Amino acid sequence: MSPTAVPTTPRTGAVVARATGLSKVYGAGETRVTALDAVDVAFRRGEFTAIMGPSGSGKSTLMHCMAGLDTVSSGSVRIGDTELSALGDRQLTRLRRDKVGFVFQAFNLLPTLTALENITLPMDIAGRRPDPEWLQEIVNALGLSGRLAHRPNQLSGGQQQRVAVARALTSRPEIVFADEPTGNLDSRAGAELLGFLGESVRALDQTVVMVTHDPVAASYADRVLFLADGRIVDEMPRPTASAVLDRMKAFEAHGRTS
Numbered sequence: 435m436s437p438t439a440v441p442t443t444p445r446t447g448a449v450v451a452r453a454t455g456l457s458k459v460y461g462a463g464e465t466r467v468t469a470l471d472a473v474d475v476a477f478r479r480g481e482f483t484a485i486m487g488p489s490g491s492g493k494s495t496l497m498h499c500m501a502g503l504d505t506v507s508s509g510s511v512r513i514g515d516t517e518l519s520a521l522g523d524r525q526l527t528r529l530r531r532d533k534v535g536f537v538f539q540a541f542n543l544l545p546t547l548t549a550l551e552n553i554t555l556p557m558d559i560a561g562r563r564p565d566p567e568w569l570q571e572i573v574n575a576l577g578l579s580g581r582l583a584h585r586p587n588q589l590s591g592g593q594q595q596r597v598a599v600a601r602a603l604t605s606r607p608e609i610v611f612a613d614e615p616t617g618n619l620d621s622r623a624g625a626e627l628l629g630f631l632g633e634s635v636r637a638l639d640q641t642v643v644m645v646t647h648d649p650v651a652a653s654y655a656d657r658v659l660f661l662a663d664g665r666i667v668d669e670m671p672r673p674t675a676s677a678v679l680d681r682m683k684a685f686e687a688h689g690r691t692s
């Protein structure tokens with residue numbers, strides 16, 4: 435299916451991040467790889483998007499370019515009104531700190547700090563004070579209120595990952611990028627975490643973009659974008675795990691996997 439023929443979900447929230455004609459090429463000559471090939475995509479406020487696709491299809495590259503962690507070869511990436519390619523290193527660092535939240539597979543919590551200190555650390559570093567009401571809302575939504583004085587090694591894996599989600603949300607970022615956030619969790623803790631991510635989108639009007647290989651994880655999203663060979667080849671609104679699995683099998687049957 436050509437990208438222009440992709441069906442779109444009716445959406446109403448403002449666009450908070452957009453890529454237009456985004457290409458990313460690594461290397462040159464024989465080692466040249468086109469990781470992203472003229473991708474057009476928009477992410478709206480209050481929307482939870484999962485990105486799926488075979489290994490090497492460009493999922494991480496798309497996320498890194500959208501988040502200002504990697505430069506683009508051509509095309510445009512905007513977060514809010516800001517064109518990322520127009521920014522210098524210091525401005526990019528500030529934009530990532532103020533406008534983008536990250537949740538990685540490894541929780542990246544500091545072991546000597548309490549849960550609360552971990553949650554507020556990025557804002558402390560930035561010299562900003564978290565909005566106490568917002569912080570309380572996040573902590574309640576994530577079921578962490580009884581755990582704030584604990585250090586990471588006193589928390590379960592699921593609780594640690596919830597602290598990582600709270601940390602990503604505390605500065606009220608424009609957009610949260612999550613890279614396989616349930617990869618290190620058992621299925622119950624994973625389901626809980628995905629429920630909280632969904633809750634942050636619906637109850638707190640956040641915007642979440644999640645890379646995953648797991649059809650069950652993808653089914654928590656409002657829509658799934660499928661990448662193959664650096665292009666968005668399909669989009670599924672209101673996904674179910676079995677529909678996502680069927681779509682992945684169909685791609686494999688068409689020889690689209692690497």
Ligand SMILES: Nc1ncnc2c1ncn2[C@@H]1O[C@H](COP(=O)(O)OP(=O)(O)OP(=O)(O)O)[C@@H](O)[C@H]1O
Pocket residue numbers: 460461467468469487488489490491492493494495496
């Ligand atoms: N730093 C790099 N240098 C050279 N090639 C790279 C680099 N990063 C990624 N690539 C290549 O770009 C393509 C897309 O990689 P990317 O990591 O975005 O895929 P992915 O869909 O996230 O894969 P996976 O599911 O395995 O994590 C791959 O062919 C990869 O080998």
